[in-house]
Amino acid sequence: QVQLVESGGGSVQAGGSLRLSCAASGLTFSSLAMGWFRQAPGKDREFVAANRWDGVNTYYADSGKGRFTISRDNAKNTVALQRNRVKPEDTAVYYCAASRSGTSYGPSDFGSWGPGTQVTVSS
Secondary structure: OEEEEEEEEEEEOOOOOOEEEEEOOOOOOOOOOOOEEEEOOOOOOOEEEEEEEOOEEEEEEEOOOOEEEEEOOOOOOEEEEEEEOOOOHHHHEEEEEOOOOOOOOOOHHHHEEEEOOEEEEEE
């Protein structure tokens, strides 16, 4: 049974930093692309960042380029999202997701999801 559990959410002031982590189990983590998505109140869930199975290739939504960094530790089955210079518009529930393959990270490629963690950025 695949299980993804996010942690590290909370409240932060604009301009600050926050690091989200996701622990994965029940899947061959090191062979799958992993990603982060978010959903703000009243909006659709949107892609934030993803990396390939080896962590070499990464992909970011325009909203996070230069501010967010995705990383993974295949030995620990974890993926992290470092968020710097956060903005109030970054307020959302953040979800960790596992792709169905090691190199595909389009939004429709993700088949397993965590329950999400709330991040609130105050101005």
